[in-house]
Amino acid sequence: MPSPQPSPPPSVVIFGSARPVTCAVMDYSRRLCDAINAQRPGFIAMRMIEPNQPAGFVRAIAEVLRRDQVAHFQLPVEGWGNAILPGSALLAARLLSRKGRIAVTLHEWASLNRLRYLSMIPDVLATDGFIFVSPQQRESFLRTSLVSDRKKQAAPVIPIGPNIMPARIDPERVAEERVKTRGSGATEAEIVIGYFGVLYASKRPDMLLRVIRALHERGTRARLLICGDFLWDKPKDREAFFALARELGVIDWLDFRGRIDDEGELMAALSAADVFLLPFTDGISTRRGSFQAISQLAVPLVSTRPERPDEFDLSPSLKAKIDNPATVLCPIDATPDAFAEAILRANAHKAEAIGIDLAKSWDDAATAHLAFYDRLMAANRKA
Template identity: 30%
Template sequence: MTPKPAYQALFLGAGPQMQCGVGQFTRLLSETVEKLGPGGTTTLTLTRTEGSVTEIWRAVGSARNVICNFPIVAWKRVIFRPLLALAMAQLRRRRVILIQHEWAGLHWLRRITYIPALLLADTIVTFSALVRRELACDPMVGFTAKKCVLAPLPPNIEAPPGIADSELRHRLVAARGEGRLVIGHFGSIYPSKQPNALLGIGAALKARGRAPLIVYVGSFIRGVDNVEHEFYARAAELGLSGDVIVSGYVASDHEVFGLFTAIDAFCYPLQEGLTARRSSILTCVQSGRPVIVTGPAEPDEFDHHPRFKELINRGAIILVARGSDDDAYAERIVSALKRPSVQAPFDFDGWWQDVAQAVRAQF
C-alpha cells in the first residue's frame, strides 16, 4: 500500500547558495506558507552535488504538491536536478506548481531552459498580467498560458530597524552636501531594466545644471549579453563617466538601506512599463524616497495586486507616461523632490501572507 504523503508541499531549494534573489524568494515563500499551516511543508536541497535520484524520488513522494521557483538559484548553477524532480512529481502524480517571474525579458537561451518546467507544470504562478500575455504569445509554449494564475508579488527585502554605514554612503552624503542630485537605481543590472535609459535622463538633468550623480545599487548580471561594456560606453558618450557609480554586490540589507538614505530619488525608465513583478521597486518604496517609473502598458496590470496599486494611488510610486522623453523624466524627478517626503508604514509580513495564500490556494 502506498503511504499517504506527509506534507502538503515540497519546496525545491538550493541550500546556502540561495542568497541570490531567486533563492531568497523561495526561502521567504516557504517560511510564510509554513507559518500559515505549521508542519505542512518541507524542503529538498538540490545543488550540483546534493540531491541524488533516490533522495529526489523519496522527497517528491512525501508531499502532495511540488513547488519550484525555477531556476532555483542563479542561472547556470543548478538546472538538471529541479527538472528531474518535476518529472518525478508527474510520474508520482504529485501536483507541480511552477513560479514564473518573467518571460519575454529573458534571453532566448534562458527561455529554452524554462520550457521543460513549463510543460511539466500543472499550475504556473506568475506575478504580472503582462508576463502572462507574453507567454501566451510565444509560438512554442503559448498554450501553457492557460495554466497561469496571478499572485501578488512582495519585496524580497524588508527595511531593517537600523542602517549600516559604508565608504560609498559617505561618498554619496558628501556629494549631496556639494549640491549634487543623487538618483538611485536598485537591483541587478540587466537589459530588460534598461539601465542605459537612465543615463539619458542623467544627461538631461546635467543639461539643466542639476549636477546629477547616478548610483546603481547592485551589480551587472553575468551572461551572454555585453551589458556592462555597452553601459560604460554609453556613459562616456553622454559625458557622464564621472557622474555614474555602480556599487557592485552589497553585503547586507542594513548597508543597502544605508545607501538609500543618501539617495534623493529613484528612477526606472522601463520599455515594457511598470509591471507588478518589479520587486526591486517595492524595496525602494520602503526608503520613503520618491520612485519615478514608466507607466504600465495595460490598465489591468495591478488589478490582482491592491497593495501595489495603493502605492501608486498615494504617490509613493510616480508614473511617467509611456513614450515620454528624457526631459519629461527629468522634470518629474525635479517636481517630485519639491513635495514633502512622507514614509508610510509598510506591512512586509502582510505582503508575504498575500502571496503565500495565493500559492496555497493551488494545493
C-alpha cells in the same frame, strides 16, 4: 526515555540554483518559505541544485515526487540561465515517477527572450499547476497552446512581497549615507538618483547613465546611486556599463555599491536617495521586487507606465504609491531627457512622497500559496 520522533518531511520543496546568483527570485523564495512555515511549521523546504550535475539535478526532483511531495520551481532563475537542462529537468523527473505534483511559478512570461522561452518548454509541459505574480504575465500565458485550458484557468495570481523590509533603518546611518553619497567639492551632487535591483536588459542600465548625463546637460549636478549588481554570468555587461559611464562623462557621478546583503545597510543607503529611477522596458508591475522594496520608503519615484490599467488592482497599497503626486510614470519609449524632466517633477513633490506598509503582503502570499498547494495535493490524491 523514548527517543524523539523525527520531524515529518515537508509537503513542498522549492528548488533553487546552488550557484551564487544575484537574481532576486531566490531571495523571494526564501522569504516565501519563511512566511509559509510561520503558518504551517515544517510544511515547506528549499533545496539548492547545482545545474552542471545533470544526474543529481533530475534525481533530486524525482526523489521528491516519489515521496508524493510537491516539487516547486521558480522560473526563470538567472542562475540557470538559458541552459537546456534546467528547462527539461522537471520533464525528465516526471518520466521517472508518476507520483507527486509539479508546481511552477512563472515570474516572467510575456517578455521572455526566445532562447529562454524555448529552454523552458519541457518544464512547462511537465507542470501540474502554475502560479503567476502579475496579471500581465498570466494574461500572456493564457494565449499559449502549450498547456490545457483547465491548467491555465486554474493558475492563480499571487502578488509577491518585498525581498527587503525597512524595519531596521537607523536615522543616524541614513544621515551619514546622505553626506557620503552627495560628496563634496567639484563633484558634490545636488540630487541623488537611486536604483535598486539586479541589472540586466529589461532594467535598462544604460538608460540610468544617460539620464544622469541629461540632468547634467540641464545644469543639475546629479549622482547615480546603485544598490545592486549585474548577473554573475554576464561579466561583460558590467564592463560595458562602466565603459559607457566613462564615455558619457559621468563616471565621477556614479556611486556603484553592488549587492548589499545586510538589510540595515541596504535600506540606509537607499534612504539617501532623493528620487528612485526604475526604467523598466515592460512597465512597472506587481512582479517587480525592486519596486516593492523602494515603495516602502517615502522617496519620490520615476518609472514607466504599466502595460495593464488594472496591474495594481490586487494591491491597493502599491496603487497608492503609484497614484502619489511624487510618483511620475513615463512612456516606455521615453527619452533620457524626458526621464530627466520627470525626475525634477517628482523631486518637486518630495514633501508629498509616501512609504507604504507591505508587512502583511508575505502573510497574504503564504495563505494564497497554501490554498494552491492544498488544491494541488487534493487533485493528486484523486488521481
